[in-house]
Amino acid sequence: MTGLLANEIASIGGTDVRAAYRVVYFCASKEVAYKVHLHSRLANRICRVLKEIPAQSPTIIFDKAKKIRFHELFSERQAISIHVVAANDGSKIPNHLIGSKLREAINDCFQHHLEITPNQSARDAAIGITGYFHNKRLLVSVDTSFEGLHKRGFRVAGHPAPLSETLAAALLAVCEYDGTMSFFDPMCGSGTIAVEAAQIATHRASQIHRKKGGFGFEYLHDFDSRLWQNIQDQARAAEVPAKVKIFASDIEPQFVEIAQKTITKAQLETVVQLETKDFFNTEKPAERGLLLANIPYGLRMTGKDVSAEFLRTIGDHLKNHFKGWRCGILAPASSPLKEIGLKPQKKVPFMNGDFPVKLIIFDIY
Numbered sequence: 086m087t088g089l090l091a092n093e094i095a096s097i098g099g100t101d102v103r104a105a106y107r108v109v110y111f112c113a114s115k116e117v118a119y120k121v122h123l124h125s126r127l128a129n130r131i132c133r134v135l136k137e138i139p140a141q142s143p144t145i146i147f148d149k150a151k152k153i154r155f156h157e158l159f160s161e162r163q164a165i166s167i168h169v170v171a172a173n174d175g176s177k178i179p180n181h182l183i184g185s186k187l188r189e190a191i192n193d194c195f196q197h198h199l200e201i202t203p204n205q206s207a208r209d210a211a212i213g214i215t216g217y218f219h220n221k222r223l224l225v226s227v228d229t230s231f232e233g234l235h236k237r238g239f240r241v242a243g244h245p246a247p248l249s250e251t252l253a254a255a256l257l258a259v260c261e262y263d264g265t266m267s268f269f270d271p272m273c274g275s276g277t278i279a280v281e282a283a284q285i286a287t288h289r290a291s292q293i294h295r296k297k298g299g300f301g302f303e304y305l306h307d308f309d310s311r312l313w314q315n316i317q318d319q320a321r322a323a324e325v326p327a328k329v330k331i332f333a334s335d336i337e338p339q340f341v342e343i344a345q346k347t348i349t350k351a352q353l354e355t356v357v358q359l360e361t362k363d364f365f366n367t368e369k370p371a372e373r374g375l376l377l378a379n380i381p382y383g384l385r386m387t388g389k390d391v392s393a394e395f396l397r398t399i400g401d402h403l404k405n406h407f408k409g410w411r412c413g414i415l416a417p418a419s420s421p422l423k424e425i426g427l428k429p430q431k432k433v434p435f436m437n438g439d440f441p442v443k444l445i446i447f448d449i450y
């Protein structure tokens with residue numbers, strides 16, 4: 086996933102892009118940074134690194150962090166939330182203690198430079214300070230995304246197992262979907278993957294729905310509102326009518342209803358064609374295209390593992406009815422995937438939340 090994200094960031098204009106454990110580091114001008122926030126489909130959060138400091142003890146963290154010029158970054162009136170995460174090499178200092186040292190350091194900085202005490206509340210905070218502990222060092226950043234970037238603004242609740250939008254986008258990226266061919270999700274549930282595909286087909290920026298004040302960077306002293314407005318205007322002007330149709334269906338009428346509401350909320354009703362149908366009664370809706378299905382599994386959907394029989398019937402149906410199509414199936418990594426009976430072009434592991442899954446891709450000839 087970080088490799089895909091690194092490619093996406095580089096394609097938007099990020100430089101010195103480096104993928105690491107669950108993070109991608111990059112450099113960007115303010116313009117590119119704003120564009121990454123607006124256009125990235127794969128990033129969950131974006132943080133601006135302020136400083137990396139040694140972190141062998143709480144005292145060292147305080148001494149080093151208080152030298153960060155927080156007062157030049159944001160106003161003392163802003164509520165600040167502090168979030169500490171430790172990489173897999175772990176920290177012996179508890180996260181809450183690292184967090185309280187960071188808050189003390191912010192207080193000290195405002196007192197020292199401006200002789201004022203900053204807002205002590207964390208409620209409804211627009212400023213998020215993140216401490217990422219790794220290898221006895223602490224990377225101190227400000228979260229410029231505000232809300233998680235997986236939020237696309239049109240999720241309708243009600244499906245027991247919706248995919249995250251960023252995972253849906255990653256599946257499409259692995260299948261190299263660029264919006265120029267037909268797309269079909271025959272087990273669409275709430276419609277997450279189909280809507281993501283429709284956004285790609287219409288060149289819609291993933292975060293264009295966010296209102297004024299929707300990003301953390303808008304609360305920083307160096308926010309350039311004119312530049313931000315121009316970038317959003319350019320993104321709106323770059324939207325195009327889809328040249329292909331996006332198809333989606335599900336066997337359960339109540340899920341199709343949720344998908345319909347989602348598609349309407351996303352204003353993609355003219356792009357996505359939806360119906361209630363059993364996958365095993367579907368035919369390819371165009372000569373060529375991409376089929377992607379997140380098949381039912383696990384406690385929230387079926388209460389059981391994916392059976393060999395189910396995978397076999399899926400494979401047979403793809404073989405007999407989807408010639409000329411690229412097909413991707415997302416299933417638990419532990420399921421007997423060989424039973425599909427088709428030779429995979431690619432197998433890509435992902436985590437669906439805490440659950441290991443695999444995307445297997447077949448070109449059907």
Ligand SMILES: C[S@@+](CC[C@H](N)C(=O)[O-])C[C@H]1O[C@@H](n2cnc3c(N)ncnc32)[C@H](O)[C@@H]1O
Pocket residue numbers: 244246247248249271272273274275276277278334335336337340362363364365379380381382386
């Ligand atoms: C894991 S969910 C898909 C969730 C979806 N990706 C989302 O983001 O909401 C699997 C879906 O497959 C549907 N399904 C199960 N058997 C089916 C069949 N034979 N034909 C069509 N859909 C089926 C279920 O109703 C369920 O909505």
